Amino acid sequence: MQTLREFTRKTKRGNILKIVREHYLRDDIGCGSDLCRQCFQNEVYQLTSQHEIRSTLFKCPHYLVLDTNVVLDQIDVLEEDVIRNVVVLTTVLNEVKHKSSSIYKRFNELIHDRTRNFYVFVNEHHKETYADREPDETANDRNDRAIRLATKWYDDHLQASQSPKDLERSGRAATRVILLTDDAGNRAKAEAESILVASAGDYVKSLEEFPLLVDKLSHKTFENEKKGLPQYPPHLSMKELLEGLRQKKLLQGAFQASRENYLEGSVNVEQYEKGILIQGRESLNRAVDGDLVAVELLPENEWSAPSEIVLEEKNVYADEVPSEERAEDEKDMLKQVRAAASFAERTPTGRIVGIVRRKWRQYCGILQPSLIEDTNRHIFVPADRKIPRIRIETRQAAKLQNQRIIVTIDTWPRNSRYPHGHFVRSLGPLGDTATENEVILLEHDVPHCKFSDEVLSFLPQMPWTITEEDYAKRVDLRDLYICSVDPPGCTDIDDALHCRELPNGNLEVGVHIADVSHFIRPGNALDKEAGSRGTTVYLVGKRIDMVPELLSSNLCSLVGGVERFAFSCVWEVDKEANVLSKRFHKSVIKSKRAMTYEEAQVIIDDPTQQNEIAKSLRNLNRLAKILKKRRMDNGALVLASPEIRFQVDSETHEPLEVEVKQMRETNSMVEEFMLLANITVAEHIATEFSECAVLRRHPRPPPTNFDPLVKAARYQGFQVDIESGLELSYSLDKCVKADNPYFNTMIRILTTRCMMQAVYFISGSLQKEEFFHYGLAAPIYTHFTSPIRRYSDIMVHRLLAASIGADSTYAQLLERKSNEELCHNLNYRHKMAQYAGRASVALNTHLFFRGKEEDEEGYVLFVRKNALQVLIPKYGLEGTLYLKSDKDGKDGLERVKSEFVFTFNEEDYTQRCGDVVFHSFDPVTVRLSLDSSNVQHEKLIFRLVKPYIKGFSVETTSDVTNAQVIATPPPSKKTKKDKKKK
Amino acid sequence: MASNFELLSEQGLRLDGRRPHELRHIKCKLGVFEQPDGSAYMEQGNTKVLAAVYGPHQAKGKKTESNDVIINCQYSQATFSTAERKNRPRGDRKSLEFKMYLQQALSAAIKSELYPRSQIDIYVEVLQADGANYAVALNAATLALIDAGICLNEFIVACTASLSKSNIPLTDISHFEEVSGGPKLTVAALPTAEKIAFLEMSERFHIDHLETVIETAMAGCREIRDILEAAVKEHLLHMGSAADWARVC
Numbered sequence A: 001m002q003t004l005r006e007f008t009r010k011t012k013r014g015n016i017l018k019i020v021r022e023h024y025l026r027d028d029i030g031c032g033s034d035l036c037r038q039c040f041q042n043e044v045y046q047l048t049s050q051h052e053i054r055s056t057l058f059k060c061p062h063y064l065v066l067d068t069n070v071v072l073d074q075i076d077v078l079e080e081d082v083i084r085n086v087v088v089l090t091t092v093l094n095e096v097k098h099k100s101s102s103i104y105k106r107f108n109e110l111i112h113d114r115t116r117n118f119y120v121f122v123n124e125h126h127k128e129t130y131a132d133r134e135p136d137e138t139a140n141d142r143n144d145r146a147i148r149l150a151t152k153w154y155d156d157h158l159q160a161s162q163s164p165k166d167l168e169r170s171g172r173a174a175t176r177v178i179l180l181t182d183d184a185g186n187r188a189k190a191e192a193e194s195i196l197v198a199s200a201g202d203y204v205k206s207l208e209e210f211p212l213l214v215d216k217l218s219h220k221t222f223e224n225e226k227k228g229l230p231q232y233p234p235h236l237s238m239k240e241l242l243e244g245l246r247q248k249k250l251l252q253g254a255f256q257a258s259r260e261n262y263l264e265g266s267v268n269v270e271q272y273e274k275g276i277l278i279q280g281r282e283s284l285n286r287a288v289d290g291d292l293v294a295v296e297l298l299p300e301n302e303w304s305a306p307s308e309i310v311l312e313e314k315n316v317y318a319d320e321v322p323s324e325e326r327a328e329d330e331k332d333m334l335k336q337v338r339a340a341a342s343f344a345e346r347t348p349t350g351r352i353v354g355i356v357r358r359k360w361r362q363y364c365g366i367l368q369p370s371l372i373e374d375t376n377r378h379i380f381v382p383a384d385r386k387i388p389r390i391r392i393e394t395r396q397a398a399k400l401q402n403q404r405i406i407v408t409i410d411t412w413p414r415n416s417r418y419p420h421g422h423f424v425r426s427l428g429p430l431g432d433t434a435t436e437n438e439v440i441l442l443e444h445d446v447p448h449c450k451f452s453d454e455v456l457s458f459l460p461q462m463p464w465t466i467t468e469e470d471y472a473k474r475v476d477l478r479d480l481y482i483c484s485v486d487p488p489g490c491t492d493i494d495d496a497l498h499c500r501e502l503p504n505g506n507l508e509v510g511v512h513i514a515d516v517s518h519f520i521r522p523g524n525a526l527d528k529e530a531g532s533r534g535t536t537v538y539l540v541g542k543r544i545d546m547v548p549e550l551l552s553s554n555l556c557s558l559v560g561g562v563e564r565f566a567f568s569c570v571w572e573v574d575k576e577a578n579v580l581s582k583r584f585h586k587s588v589i590k591s592k593r594a595m596t597y598e599e600a601q602v603i604i605d606d607p608t609q610q611n612e613i614a615k616s617l618r619n620l621n622r623l624a625k626i627l628k629k630r631r632m633d634n635g636a637l638v639l640a641s642p643e644i645r646f647q648v649d650s651e652t653h654e655p656l657e658v659e660v661k662q663m664r665e666t667n668s669m670v671e672e673f674m675l676l677a678n679i680t681v682a683e684h685i686a687t688e689f690s691e692c693a694v695l696r697r698h699p700r701p702p703p704t705n706f707d708p709l710v711k712a713a714r715y716q717g718f719q720v721d722i723e724s725g726l727e728l729s730y731s732l733d734k735c736v737k738a739d740n741p742y743f744n745t746m747i748r749i750l751t752t753r754c755m756m757q758a759v760y761f762i763s764g765s766l767q768k769e770e771f772f773h774y775g776l777a778a779p780i781y782t783h784f785t786s787p788i789r790r791y792s793d794i795m796v797h798r799l800l801a802a803s804i805g806a807d808s809t810y811a812q813l814l815e816r817k818s819n820e821e822l823c824h825n826l827n828y829r830h831k832m833a834q835y836a837g838r839a840s841v842a843l844n845t846h847l848f849f850r851g852k853e854e855d856e857e858g859y860v861l862f863v864r865k866n867a868l869q870v871l872i873p874k875y876g877l878e879g880t881l882y883l884k885s886d887k888d889g890k891d892g893l894e895r896v897k898s899e900f901v902f903t904f905n906e907e908d909y910t911q912r913c914g915d916v917v918f919h920s921f922d923p924v925t926v927r928l929s930l931d932s933s934n935v936q937h938e939k940l941i942f943r944l945v946k947p948y949i950k951g952f953s954v955e956t957t958s959d960v961t962n963a964q965v966i967a968t969p970p971p972s973k974k975t976k977k978d979k980k981k982k
Numbered sequence B: 001m002a003s004n005f006e007l008l009s010e011q012g013l014r015l016d017g018r019r020p021h022e023l024r025h026i027k028c029k030l031g032v033f034e035q036p037d038g039s040a041y042m043e044q045g046n047t048k049v050l051a052a053v054y055g056p057h058q059a060k061g062k063k064t065e066s067n068d069v070i071i072n073c074q075y076s077q078a079t080f081s082t083a084e085r086k087n088r089p090r091g092d093r094k095s096l097e098f099k100m101y102l103q104q105a106l107s108a109a110i111k112s113e114l115y116p117r118s119q120i121d122i123y124v125e126v127l128q129a130d131g132a133n134y135a136v137a138l139n140a141a142t143l144a145l146i147d148a149g150i151c152l153n154e155f156i157v158a159c160t161a162s163l164s165k166s167n168i169p170l171t172d173i174s175h176f177e178e179v180s181g182g183p184k185l186t187v188a189a190l191p192t193a194e195k196i197a198f199l200e201m202s203e204r205f206h207i208d209h210l211e212t213v214i215e216t217a218m219a220g221c222r223e224i225r226d227i228l229e230a231a232v233k234e235h236l237l238h239m240g241s242a243a244d245w246a247r248v249c
Helices: A068-073 A090-099 A101-112 A139-161 A164-170 A184-192 A200-206 A211-216 A238-246 A324-340 A433-443 A468-473 A525-533 A549-555 A597-605 A612-634 A665-688 A703-715 A725-734 A743-754 A791-803 A816-849 A971-977 B061-065 B093-109 B133-147 B175-179 B207-243
Strands: A002-013 A015-026 A062-066 A086-089 A118-121 A176-180 A196-198 A251-257 A264-268 A276-279 A292-297 A349-357 A362-367 A377-382 A390-393 A403-411 A420-429 A475-477 A483-486 A495-501 A507-514 A537-539 A542-544 A563-573 A579-590 A593-596 A644-648 A655-660 A694-697 A759-762 A853-863 A867-872 A877-882 A903-905 A910-913 A916-918 A923-931 A939-946 B026-030 B038-044 B047-058 B070-077 B118-128 B157-163 B169-171 B184-190 B195-202
Touching: A062 A068, A062 A139, A068 A090, A068 A101, A086 A090, A086 A139, A090 A101, A090 A118, A090 A139, A101 A118, A139 A176, A139 A184, A176 A200, A184 A196, A196 A200, A200 A211, A211 A420, A238 A292, A238 A349, A251 A276, A251 A349, A276 A292, A362 A433, A377 A403, A390 A403, A403 A433, A420 A433, A433 A537, A433 A816, A468 A579, A475 A563, A483 A597, A483 A612, A483 A665, A495 A612, A495 A665, A507 A612, A507 A665, A525 A791, A525 A816, A537 A816, A563 A665, A563 A791, A579 A665, A593 A597, A597 A612, A597 A665, A612 A665, A612 A725, A644 A816, A665 A694, A665 A791, A694 A791, A694 A816, A703 A743, A725 A743, A743 A853, A759 A816, A791 A816, A816 A923, A816 A939, A867 A923, A877 A923, A877 A939, B026 B133, B026 B207, B038 B133, B047 B133, B070 B093, B070 B133, B093 B118, B093 B133, B093 B184, B093 B195, B118 B133, B133 B157, B133 B184, B133 B207, B157 B207, B169 B207, B184 B207, B195 B207
Parallel strands: A062 A086, A062 A176, A086 A118, A176 A196, A276 A349, A390 A420, A475 A579, A483 A593, B070 B118
Antiparallel strands: A002 A015, A251 A264, A251 A292, A264 A276, A292 A349, A362 A377, A362 A403, A377 A390, A403 A420, A483 A495, A495 A507, A507 A563, A537 A542, A563 A579, A644 A655, A694 A759, A853 A867, A853 A923, A867 A877, A903 A910, A910 A916, A923 A939, B026 B038, B038 B047, B047 B118, B157 B169, B157 B184, B184 B195
16 A cells, blocks of 8 residues: 655755655545546545636646645635635645635635635656656656646546446537646646646636636736836845855845825834835835845945925826926935935935835725726725835726725836736725725734634534533522623623621622633534634724624623523632632522622612612722722722723614723722733743643833833923832822922823733743732732633633643643744734724724814824824813924925924923923823825824913814824824733 | 644544554564573554663672562663664663663562562663654563563563543554654553553643553553564574474474
8 A cells, every 4th residue: 555765855954965754655645526436536536527617729628736835826716606616736835825824714715615616636646646756857847747747647537437428328528627827838838648627817717707716816917017117126046045044145134014104114224223224116116014135235325314294195197107397206215315414304315126025915095096997907095105106907886886895016126116916806985984984804813704614613512501511510699699791782791799797797808700611612613713813803893702702792792681601709808918828620600680880889879779789889899999909009000091881873883982991999899800810810820830821921121112101201300110019009109290280291292102002821831920910919810701703712721620620631722832823823913903993993083073073172292393293181182282383395195384483492392482381291282184185095193272372272163174183193192002901 | 742743633643643552563573682681672653672681690799699689670772773873772761760770670570589689781772763662662671581481470461642632542652753742551461460560750740540541551562562472482483493392392
């Protein structure tokens, strides 16, 4: 059954090694076709004669064999349902894996989709199709030969299985095998070997029943491309790049395009703190945001300074040749910048000479309306301003005109101003809430497709009942007065509380968490999907669940009056909230009531209510206050960030009303016990599993992070001490101004921005001292209380269950490495979920202000050189109010010459105009309105109302139209809150 | 089990094209040298081992005091056995460790009560190392002992096993699979008696899988035993044909 072949390989590891590995060739690998009667088939047939596809190029039914280049370039076409009956050779699969992991992943998904009839043929281990590498043959040539060999074998093999008689009887043509390759050399050789062969482009075009497929073809070259003059200097070859990098003549780094100026960007290089500035089209040399590039530093006399100009590319049409005039414009811009920049401001400047690795992904955006009708060639404008426009070819331009679409870049040749790409799919009509949500989800890489059938198959069967066996295994807590307290409208209730007096005078407090890990068993598809999603994402008016709804809103949710499984953490505490003992166990509970924060508050405050629930709530509330005080004394920080809620219309999904999230006593009550549960569990699992416990830490920020806070407070006459969390907390408490009640909150908002991001980690990967959670002032912390919406909590549940013998361990749970990978993913997903949530709020703020103008109270958060940063507490909104700079003309914005001048005082950070002085934290009134001139980038405009400056402020009567002051909401509020708490 | 590398493809083939339960190709020969009392050559895939046995002979020096048989092993790897040239063919930690393991496993198989106050020397040289070195060395030593006519309770054979990421046990690990990061379990057993004489494990995996992995290794041992037995019979036929008692068996 097996034959032995050996082959040699040489690898370079300092010195050349000869590596000999065995390579077994087999005769038991099936061809996977239902036509075949010879093969030993141990797998299910994947290639069937059912799905026939008509091609004008090949009249017979056929299977496809793909060359590596087809998979790499045309994955978007392959993902279409039309393409079926494909033989995937392992040679190709391995090549794809080496060349692009993202495409490999997508391709693998295709292969796993049983309905698509992709069959993996292990040609490398098949006796007949193995190609030994010949002397002087490159690896690439050998692979091409192996692919041809396999195609040939397949074709012959199928021919042999189909007897001419049968075919005649059924009146069908014989099934053939076709090789698709975009390599002309390979095609020629294949033809010589009498293999049916075609290029991917030709083949797709020959599928006349599916004309729209052509749009998805990736174009390396556009047809009838004007052989224009090269507009960009050539890139260095990979060899030259590596040599240059090695000799330190070139520097390597990730390219970051500027959001404001399309002709500017920077490359982050290790040695240079600020990165290397790149200016001008030729210096940028076709780099796209995110690419790993090689830079050559310019001589020092050619260095320049960042331009601080907002420069947006004007519309260019597909067939237009860039005019001389435009080029002149660009040069002028550069000259001006260089001349204006004083020597002190100049920073290292360079030019990009080559691309080490492209980081192209799929981009959301819209199609630019074309001047010429009936053209196939269009310009695509990405939503992300950092991405250049992309040329695409599509026949459905009219249909796509007002839609959000997705496009990928294929190539960027020297003689093309813009990169070439192709259309992938449409998201839906522009401005539609569903479409815009989709854009947010895509841009933040949030997995949001429906749960697959395989995932759903692991859900419990409905109707689901609790069996006797379950009761036997769990502690019965159905008689306890357990209740839950949540925000209104919450359907995924994952925590409930109880508190009762014990005969000895102490209190018993229990936190009951939904037992999600009971339903999600490790290792199955449901578990994997939840692990990869990592967290539930909350957008305004929409929730993207981590686990299917049956679990999140029904079986796991601890709704009132129904028996549910819970994981309980129960303490015995004395009246002073000292924990005397603790225990963990799985239980069955029956929540007596699911309340909102407000309802709970009402019960606590109403002395006439004396039932069990009221009593236990009051006890809990009392204990929580003690716990909170204790935590504060330990140095926990009270941070603030402006948070708002939108009231969304249930049908149109349009925001109706904005309200700031209110904090009641009951919020803090629930929070306190959740913290206590988290900390208790963290201590427990860290001792039980010293190597692999999932914990959460919040690193102490470096002192320089606090600089803006300390400065801002000093101007107000307050001393903020950042030595330790405790001192910081004290000094924040002292920052109170009688005449400005919002001052303390603003100081806390500033503090929040100095913080680092809290992260998940594995206990074995760090020293004990580093476990510290700075914001909570807890030596150890984890997440235990929200398993419905966070995967980390499910992990913690499993660890805890294993430690108390309620559940068995399994291999993955105890493995440090896989847990580390998991934490990495969870941290990434959490960050993205936060960003997506904020982007959604920003979007809804825009929707809310559509067609409205409002005067709002706000506060100056920062005073900048040419602007005021204004915070509007009512909307939790922050924006920039530009003041005119005294250096007019340098700025790209059109501005009216005016008689008033703002002077910036660097000493105490104030702006002065006549009698009016702006300090940080001063109250102002601004007028908000929406600028919809750019469909993709609507922006909120801030205009000053109070204090009134003649000629600058808008009149209180609303007849002022000249938009002198343009403010953008902070770039979708990402940057400012990056360093949020917890 | 810190494997970053999938040891088993989705098509159910291992890195070198074997299926999970398949051994590598085994070749063996008894009586390759004239000088020693017994010798054997064994190839398991690309792992190639020579073994020679001297004895039983009278124990030397202090060791004569003891009534038991003294089993003296030496394990060495040829300088050219690995991809990178080995500088110390003998006496490094790994070799000393393997030597101990060999003694431990072999003493379980040799009928020691038949050889009081005597010594048996077993020399093993690995000519080419391509995974499961210890297991192949032990198998070669078994053959050499048989060739030397030393009484054994039973064939003692060794086999390795690993576990793929998808938790399917794999038999007879090659060097490539070892360095790709799978766990490795070596079992030396007396297959008929179903006794394990020696068990070694590198890298951890979950205890739930231990049983199946050991069973896989045991199955490998049984298969190797059958191959060795056939080789021994073949060898005897060949030897016997000179003395004309081949027809007797």
